[in-house]
Amino acid sequence: MAEQQVMDAGSAEGHEEEGVRRRDFIHIAAVSFGGVGAAAVVYPLVTQMAPSADVLAEASVEVDVSSITPGQTIKTVWRKQPVFISNLTPEEIASVKAVDVASLRDPQTLEERTLPGKENWLVSKAVCTHLGCVPLGAAAGEVKGEFDGYFCPCHGSHYDAAGRIRKGPAPTNLEVPEFSFLSDTVIKIG
Template identity: 50%
Template sequence: MGKGLIVSETVNEPHGEGAVDGEKRDFIFIATGAVAALGAASVAWPLVAQMGKAADTLAAGSIEIDLSAVEEGGQLKTLWRGKPVFVRHRTAEEIAQAENTDIANCPDPQTDAERLIPGPSGQVNPKYLVMIGVCTHFGCVPVGEAGDFDGWYCPCHGSHYDTSGRIRKGPAPKNMEIPPYEYLSDTVIKVG
């Protein structure tokens, strides 16, 4: 995890048993995908293994992320409720690719703007893409800046996502999920 990327984390939601079960299920889902598919272990396990005790803390509540700490062309990976979260600071070229895609050709049609949440000004900031970093096929963690569409590539079974995290090719049925989040300022978001 990059230094200084998460400015704070809050655990302000009580844990019901259902929530814990859900987290465990999510974790098992990711882990099972990693074990079941050839090549998956090298993708999913390093992320999970890095979490250690922090996983327990980050698995609950909400987290705050300072977007300004993510350099252009860089990506922050963190964990929220047991799920990997990607924050990508997209380049102008990546934004143009995302915005100029004919979504009629996408398996899960969504404009780039529909995948962004407005900031305090009421406008979306296309620089920052925030999403759950889990392949919608069997739950592996895709690799960034890879694949036929310069976005993310899931090597487990070959799914290609574009620079908006939309599925474009391969067996995954859906775009990578956008988590619930809100802007606390122009550059700080709260996920969860």
């Protein structure tokens, strides 16, 4: 009789272990199913936030600067915003470097705004940092402001030839986007 009780106890433990295994399997299966369901819901939401093909196409732009003469500035478009590309003259470079950087509202040197060895090439967004107007000074005959750079006609901000704010309500310099030279005559913006 004692042997019978021991066998019954052993078989009860066997059923208990098997029950735990079944419960574990059901728990793991339910969590896995829930995880797959959550991923199926989240994936479309995340992918719809990715940039569209037309935005990716504008992520960078290449500009041939071979026809830009010293002292000339052109406007181009990058990410649906205007951009100035200036070929600074030695006189403009000298006047910009002569300014005490500590006296500027947004202190930046010309070297910080251009690439090493290419300090005559300035690339900046053509958007006033005050309220987003497009400054004048790129085309021949346009008002360049008091500092021979750019002038924002909306509220009177004056920038120097390096696109640094010198007078007016704009809080910061014209923004310099990421750019590089692919060759001596081609600039890649973005």
